[in-house]
Amino acid sequence: MASKAVLVNLDAMIKRADFATEVEDETTFDTINSISVRDLNDFTAILRKPDFQRETNHWSPNQVVSMLESYVTGDLIPAVILWKSSYIFVIDGGHRLSVLKAWIEDDYGDGPLSIKYFGSEISKEQRNIAEKTRRLINERIGSWAHFKQRLSDEDISSAERNKITNILTRGLTIQWVKGNADKAESSFFNINMQGTPLDEVEELLLKNRHKPTSISARAVIRAGKGHRYWSAFSKEYSDKIEQEAYKLHSILFDPDLNTPVKTLDLPLGGARGVRVAIQLLIDFILIANRDNQGQPKTLDGQDDDELGSKTVESLKNAIDLADRITGNGNGSLGLHPAVYFYGPTGRHTGPMFLGTAFLIAQKMKNNDKEFFKKFTSIRSQLENILVKDKELISMIIQKNSNRTRDIKYKEFLDDLIKVLLLGNEVSESDLINLAGLQGKLVAGNVNSSGKKFSDDQKSKVFINAALYSSIRCSICDGYLDSAKSISYDHITRVRDGGVGTGENCQLTHPYCNQSVKN
Structure with a gap:
């Protein structure tokens, strides 16, 4: 399986439709046993993916190239499996058909079809992968436009003309599912738990x-x-x-x-x-x-x-x-992502994000206003621990099973806040004890033997240095996320005669300004 960060998004190539829609017309299409790339544009006008099907984004650039190499060299390509309703639905073979369509359109997630489909909301990552895919295809195979252009050239040999003609007219084998929507959906799940499983x-x-x-x-x-x-x-x-x-x-x-x-x-x-x-x-x-x-x-x-x-x-x-x-609303805590949601090497940590969100959501649901005031009173101490002991906290998270990490981190964070509210100092051994991992955790940095700095090490050094000089809230002394969540507070309140000058302005979290100070 390729890394999730380098997969080609071909979801725009074949539209989706309501899978359960059926018509009374019993006309069969099973006389169509194959479809050529040259006819694919006409065919995709009536071709649909089931509305519930996963996105067509599970192949790496090399897998896309490999599929096209198999196509142009005449190697065996498994049949696509279709089912007829008001449209013709792809039960299996969505990636194969989408790769061929992408080849025709020169659209590997960044072309006109994709731009229209995604409403111009195409990430930088998706564009980079599309360009990498296009470059590999042009180097190893050639574009669809290249083959069509060569066919129109008068000076190519009969052997090359024959080869290109075979490529442009080669058929992809079709098999058909018989039965109603329930049978087709059952076939979809059975097939998609094999091969490239869901x-x-x-x-x-x-x-x-x-x-x-x-x-x-x-x-x-x-x-x-x-x-x-x-x-x-x-x-x-x-x-x-x-x-x-x-x-x-x-x-x-x-x-x-x-x-x-x-x-x-x-x-x-x-x-x-x-x-x-x-x-x-x-x-x-x-x-x-x-x-x-x-x-x-x-x-x-x-x-x-x-x-x-x-x-x-x-x-x-x-x-x-x-x-x-986050944000600039009056109740926003303005939690700094680098402090609360990112690990020691600058990688986003799902359990930290979800565990923190879980704790805050629970307090909101219980309308526990006192929690947020108490949290703010020890916020600076808490954040100093989250920054200073990031390595240890990361190890604590890893020691729990994947399925329990969110809830375990929520409980750990809640307990840590309670200890700080008692006015107690918190050591590394205290953190281990709070996590219930006494005797099960050995802290320590992993040293790299490489001579070059890895991206993780570069991120770690940058975050540590940037946080060291980061702006702090004038009320709670916690870290300010100045890009997303900041409030401009009158040091002397307006009702007490304060004016809107720079000398009377301080930077705070929105919650600290509106809820703590008032």
Whole structure:
């Protein structure tokens, strides 16, 4: 499996449609046994992916090139499997067909089709991968336009003309699924658990595709662009979903995360790549929508959203939580991402982000206003520990199983705050004890034998140096995220005769200004 950071997004090549839509016309298409690349544009006009199918972004540039090399050299390519309804649906072979379509269009996630499909919201990462893919194809195979141009040249040999003609007219074998929508959907899941199987997140999303959290996560990951999984809802709800999804996407994923880290203006949610962020989004949205009893705990614990209102509410709750974490609203804590959500080497740490969000969401749900005042009173001490002991805290997180890291970190952070509120000093051994890992943890840095600085080491040095000289809140002495969350506070209040001069202005967290001081 290729790294999630280097996968080609071909999702715009074949549109999606409602899989369950059927027509009474029993006309069969099983006389069509193959389709050539030359006819692919006409064919894709009636070709669709099921609305629940995962994004077509699971192949690396080398896999895309390998598929095209097999095509142009005449090597065996497995048949694509289709099912006829109001459209012709791809049950298996979506990546193969999308690669061929991308070759024709010269669009590997950054061309006209993709720009239109994603509403111009194409990340820098996606553009870079598309360009790398195009460069590899042009070097090792040649573009579709190149082959067509060569065919029109008068000076090519008959052997080369014959070869190019075979490439342009080669057929891709088609097999057909017989039966109704239930049979076709069952075939889809059976086939896609083989070959390149669905991972846990994909299977979870597909099987719970009508839940508000699933729809919300898919809307947010593409900033309300791409395929409209919410298109069955009324225009009122559909428009609202897109607006709220765009807003939450911006809060969590702006600006782009680059490595090595050279700025403290870091995105709260880490990298915005679809494969990287979707699980984090599912978990964050679930956390924001749990009740006082902590329900629903899982995605499948929700009811389906029939109208769109539950998805809108889901997104609004998630935005409320995100606004408490960051932003310039009066209740914003303005948590600095580099302090709270990034590990010692500048990598975003999901359990730190989700565990912190979980704790804040719980206090919001319980309307525990005193917690936030108490938190602010020890905030500076807490943040000094989170920065000074990042290596140790990272190791503490790693010692827990993947499935429990979020909740364990939430409990660890909550307990740490309680200890600080008692006025106690906290040592490294105290941190280990709070995590319940006595005798199970040995701290220490891993030394590299390489002569060059890795991106991780560069990020680590930059973050440490930048935080050392970072601006602090004049009220609580905590770190200020000046790019996202800052308040300009009158030192002498207006009601006490204070004026709007620079000498009477101090920089604070929004919450400190509005809730602590007042």
